[in-house]
Amino acid sequence: MDKRQILSKFSADPEKYYKVKLFEEQGFQRKSCATCGRFFWTMDSKRSNCPKDSEDTYSFIGNPPTKKRFDYTQAWKEVESFFVKNGHTSVSRYPVVCRWRDDLYFTIASVVDFQRVMGSKVVFEFPANPLVVPQMCLRFKDLENVGVTGRHFSSFCMIGQLSIPNSQGYWKDECIDLDFRLLTDQFGINKNEIVFVEDVWEGGGSFGSSLEYYVRGLELGNAVFTEFQGELGNHTTLDQKVIDMGAGLERFAWITMGTPTAYDCCFGPITKNLIKKVGIDIDTELLSKYFVEIAKNQGRFSNLLEVKEHAIKNVGLSPQQVTKIINPLEGIYLIADHLRTLIFAISDGALPSNVGGGYNLRIVLRRIIGTMQRLGLKLDLNEMIDWHIDYLKKTYPELKEKRDDVKTIIEVEAKRYEESKIRMQKIADNLKSKGQTPNVDDLIRMYESDGITPDYLKELEVIPEIPSTFYSRLSDLHQSVTKKEKEKLPLQNISETDLLYYKEDPHQFDAKVLKAFDKFVVLDRTSFYARGGGQEPDHGKIAGFDVVDVEKHGNIVVHELKGGMPKEGETVSCVVDSQRRDGITKNHTSTHILNSSSRNVLGSWVWQNSAFKEEDHARLDITHHSALTEKQIKEIEKLANSIVQKNLPVKIENFDRGTAEQKYGFRIYQGGVVPVKSVRIVSIKDFDVEACGGTHVKKTREIELIKITRTKRIQDGVVRIEFVSGKTAQDYVKQHENEQEKMREEKDAKEEKDKLREERKEQTREKIPLLLEQISQSPIGTSKVDEIEIHTTEAGRFCYSTSDQYDEYFHINFGEKLIKNDPKASYCGIFDAGSTVRAIIYSGEQSKNKNAGAIAKAISEIFGGSGGGNTRFAQGGGKDKSKKDEAIKKAKSMVLE
Ligand SMILES: [Zn+2]
Ligand SMILES: [Zn+2]
Secondary structure, X not given: OOHHHHHHHHHOOHHHHOOOXXXXXXXXXXXXXXXXXXXXXXXXXXXXXXXXXXXXXXXXXXXXXXXXXXXXXXXXXXXXXXXXXXXXXXXXXXXXXXXXXXXXXXXXXXXXXXXXXXXXXXXXXXXXXXXXXXXXXXXXXXXXXXXXXXXXOOEEEEEEEEXXXXXXXXXXXXXXXXXXXXXXXXXXXXXXXXXEEEEEEEEOOXXXXXXXXXXXXXXXXXXXXXXXXXXXXXXXXXXXXXXXXXXXXXXXXXXXXXXXXXXHHHOOOHHHHHXXXXXXXXXXXXXXXXXXXXXXXXXXXXXXXXXXXXXXXXXXXXXXXXXXXXXXXXHHHHHHHHHHHHHHHHHOOOOOOOOOOHHHHHHHHHHHXXXXXHOOOOOOHHHHHHHHHHHHOOOOHXXXXXXXXXXXXXXXXXXXXXXXXHHHHHHHHHHHHHOOOOOHHHHHHHHXXXXXXXXXXXXXXXXXXXXXXXXXXXXXXOOOOOOOOOOOOOOXXXXXXXXXXXXXXXXXXXXXXXXXXXXXEEEOEEOOOOOEOOEOOOOEEEXXXXXXXXXXXXXXXXXXXXXXXXXXXXXXXXXXXXXHHHHHHHHHHHHHHHXXXXXXXXXXXXXXXXXXXXXXXXXXXXXXXXXXXXXXXXXXXXXXXHHHHOOOEEEEEEEEHHHHXXXXXXXXXXXXXXXXXXXXXXXXXXXXXXXXXXXXXXXXXXXXXXXXXXXXXXXXXXXXXXXEEHXXXXXXHHHHHHHHHHHHHHHHHHXXXXXXXXXXXXXXXXXXXXXXXXXXXXXXXXXXXXXXEEEEOOXXXXXXXXXXXXXXXXXXXXXXXXXXHOOOEEEEEEEEEOOEEEXXXXXXOOOOOOOHHHHHHHHHHHHOOOEEEOXXXXXXXXXXXXXXXXXXXXXXXXXXX
């Protein structure tokens, strides 16, 4: 639908769409802007232009229109007390990570808090009516503006004033009256300063008029009256009309403070602390002039750089003032903004990564670090986190509890960035040497594949500027989730299946065949669990045929059969494979336990990313920044099994969705969004509470045992835990124990062998002196001592042994000592080594031959191998074990003849 069309239609009938009671009571005049033609309402008879085209635009900078001054947290207290005084309920903020909508990663507006998806429709669920909420919102489209324009933030608080016009709520007249009094009575803004501009809103198939309210060119809020649905001209009035007034808290603070930028009054003491730390010489008057120029001229130039150049020229800033004041100041603003965004996102369970919404978080952290390095700012991230949280806790006390977790994640992520820099530097150098300037597509690809931020490339002067479309393009790519469509089956006019597995859950039952086509069967009732929530389907038999798959299409369960088909209209007997179901159920319940165990052991950022539960194995993917250590795995397993042992009841209750959210918080959406009004809450005491449609054990001890079999970091920010439970876990442990037992036995046997060998060595070593003694006394001729043959002649002595009681170790020890003891002696030790025969030769200094090497060579030839060494010691050998006698004969002849 065309917004302009709706606007022109509505503005053609202002009495019907825009004129509220207040305008009449206070004497507002409706005017058309002399410059752009837009219609607006004002009490100032002299005003002829709309706020955007007025002379007084941004004149509040340096000269605020109020006597009272409210910083960020004070401004909220003023807004809150005003609305509470006027019958509104003040609701705590919702998480910035939008767990209740599967089309959004982050909460982008206050109204999103109360939107729920029902099938394909968006419905409203209000915890109170009317209400007001200080909703933090994250938007990453304008990142390049943050810190520069004075008013763009990556996270901001959108005050939400919401009302459904019924007996408690109100409609246009009261809404505009309240907003007017908020500005005048509560904030002390002069009536003449307030301008309401006519506009329209459309989205999600519905639309309505809206009134934006401005003070001195600054849009403070926009009251949207969602009233119609359908195409313009062919539209109908909604059953549930809604007022969604969204206002920027940052702007409320800014207009009362009149600081050069909104950043100066919205981060508490942080900007001041940083300016002091960095040592910037601030000239407030000069900065006020500069930022008024920036604010007024945005939109008049094609890019921000031109706006800046224009402002610098108009204010007359010297290049030195730009480098010494403007640049570092922009950096400080950026750092303060981006860090606040990370604090909220991490507190609410998001992790920087290269997937999904994590992309945006990674990029803002890299921008913080990049800015610090570019400007040479020595800042302590932890200290800045403390400053932020200590300031914000007045409005958002929940941040205190997450202080350490935020620090942990930022530290891990900052370290990762430093580590990746070497690789990034290489790629950047490569680009530079080729003289290439990457375009937006290249930059997006480089960021996605290598994590290289354009800020970093700018720092290295690979690109002159970050293309203005980069961040919005990236944000579009990673803002919403795409859904997979299920195959369409011919299921028209078939009634919903009665789901027995949520009731008595009989594993044998009769049912009527409502439809049979291809290999698919639809029954009027079923106990076969359909694949869903990561739980695999039941198997079994329908009319004697095998059930191989079960899927849910809407509220109809479709069974896939193999081997044959029953007829439509027939009543069939059905049997669910109980053993399979039992295994799956135990694994499924274990997933809940392991998920909460992981969060307890690792940190609050752990969420279920996905899960898969089969009969004999299962896996749980959790969000976590690093691979798990052995110690962490042990701890998770230990905690999980302690829950099993405690035999806690697993309670199942059905709640209205809104009630469940209020009672348990958004932690219940571990398995994703629940697209129905009534949610099934599965709780294991307060250890784990989740919205879940799967099958669970009744008490935890039924699980028997949970055993983690493997963990793996499967993608950035996601760790997979593979596990088994129940009998499979027992079997796994047994098998594991058997393997361990076998390994232990093998180890023992080896140790025993080693020990024996050592003992033998010891014995033979002890034997040597005695042997030497006996040999030295042996007479001329041949003799034998302990398997050592001795041939003694006048010329010398030749000793040898081929006994298998001696090993290499003995031969070396003995030969060495023998020739030392008797320089005229020679020794030849022959022994088997596996499939070969080996020889150790020693020749004494005064022996006849005096050439151990030659002997080794000669006898090795006999053995069919080779050998060698020096005159004193040599070794050799070969394959032919049968030639031992021949070899000895040869050696003997060489020594004695
Ligand atoms: Zn205008
Ligand atoms: Zn479950």
